[in-house]
Amino acid sequence: xxxxxxxxxxxxxxxxxxxxxxxxxxxxxxxxxxxxxxxxxxxxxxxxxxxxxxxxxxxxxxxxxxxxxxxxxxxxxxxxxxxxxxxxxxxxxxxxxxxxxxxxxxxxxxxxxxxxxxxxxxxxxxxxxxxxxxxxxxxxxxxxxxxxxxxxxxxxxxxxxxxxxxxxxxxxxxxxxxxxxxxxxxxxxxxxxxxxxxxxxxxxxxxxxxxxxxxxxxxxxxxxxxxxxxxxxxxxxxxxxxxxxxxxxxxxxx
Numbered sequence: 001x002x003x004x005x006x007x008x009x010x011x012x013x014x015x016x017x018x019x020x021x022x023x024x025x026x027x028x029x030x031x032x033x034x035x036x037x038x039x040x041x042x043x044x045x046x047x048x049x050x051x052x053x054x055x056x057x058x059x060x061x062x063x064x065x066x067x068x069x070x071x072x073x074x075x076x077x078x079x080x081x082x083x084x085x086x087x088x089x090x091x092x093x094x095x096x097x098x099x100x101x102x103x104x105x106x107x108x109x110x111x112x113x114x115x116x117x118x119x120x121x122x123x124x125x126x127x128x129x130x131x132x133x134x135x136x137x138x139x140x141x142x143x144x145x146x147x148x149x150x151x152x153x154x155x156x157x158x159x160x161x162x163x164x165x166x167x168x169x170x171x172x173x174x175x176x177x178x179x180x181x182x183x184x185x186x187x188x189x190x191x192x193x194x195x196x197x198x199x200x201x202x203x204x205x206x207x208x209x210x211x212x213x214x215x216x217x218x219x220x221x222x223x224x225x226x227x228x229x230x231x232x233x234x235x236x237x238x239x240x241x242x243x244x245x246x247x248x249x250x251x252x253x254x
Contacts, residue, residue: 004235008033012232013080013087015039015067015124016094018049020193021143021221025091028225029232030058034089037061037080067094067120077127086131089232092121092165093143097195102156110157117161122168129176138181141231142169144243146189149251166243173241182240184231189247191219214249 012029016022018040030036030053038053038060040046046062053060063080065072080087095117098109121142132138147159148166166185173183190209192200199205200218210216227244230236245251 005229005233006033007089007229007233010034010088010232011037011080011085012089012091013037013039013063013077013124013128014091014093015120017091018042018046020195021188021191021224022091022093023049023053024221024224025093025143025228026060027053027056027058028222028228029089029091030056030060031225032229032233034232035059035061035084037063037084037087039063039065039067039094041066067124068115070123073123073127077124081131086135087128088132088137089139089141090125090128091141091143091228091232092124094120095143095161097155097158099154101154105157113157114161114164117158118164118168121165125172129181132181133176133179136180138176138179139232139236140172140176140181140183141228142166142172142183142185144169144185144187146187146245146247146250148185148187148243149245150254169243170241177240182231182236184236184239184241185243186224186227186231187243187245187247188224189213189219189245189250191221191224193221212250212253213247214253217248219246219248 012034014022014026017026017038026036026038043064050060050062063076065076142165144166145162148162151159169185
């Protein structure tokens with residue numbers, strides 16, 4: 001039975017994976033047998049991440065490109081396909097967050113958040129899916145958020161982008177299911193990462209979150225690995241257009 005979760009022989013591209021949850025996803029997919037291609041804009045940080053995973057015995061590579069730059073995407077995906085092989089699994093993880101009252105957001109900050117969290121997923125998927133369509137096989141996992149379903153103060157553009165990513169996931173699944181491509185999403189709750197570290201250190205917010213979450217704690221990044229492997233493997237071959245929320249029960253208790 002465990003063979004259906006085996007990713008040996010598969011090539012997985014994870015955007016925004018030189019640190020944070022993206023690197024956790026890359027490590028998990030690599031441990032399941034996939035060759036993993038890490039992505040980031042900072043060449044030094046990306047190289048360090050690749051070396052860390054190789055040091056753990058994983059088959060890891062790097063592809064440096066800006067997910068909002070279509071020219072870079074085309075060039076680097078072509079390079080990956082030529083040197084490593086066609087991508088079997090795409091994880092659209094790259095994202096940014098800027099916290100500010102909505103009335104104070106500049107247009108440039110709004111566009112940066114939308115472009116990185118939403119448009120980037122479209123651009124990378126559009127390029128990668130061509131190979132998947134030819135082979136009639138592929139997995140695309142979009143990293144959504146609790147904010148795909150709810151809103152909070154100071155993160156309106158992020159919520160708009162993640163809500164859009166949820167619906168883009170569903171639209172992609174409808175477009176590409178006929179090619180045996182499954183497109184699903186993961187909606188993490190509150191996990192302690194570099195992005196959320198300031199919140200976890202805020203005693204008031206930490207206390208509020210633990211009261212608000214039925215599990216009464218923050219998530220550990222490694223607790224997302226099972227879901228990413230499931231959605232990347234043959235175990236999910238008839239699952240399409242779904243968002244799995246890994247949130248300790250937050251949405252269930254609304």
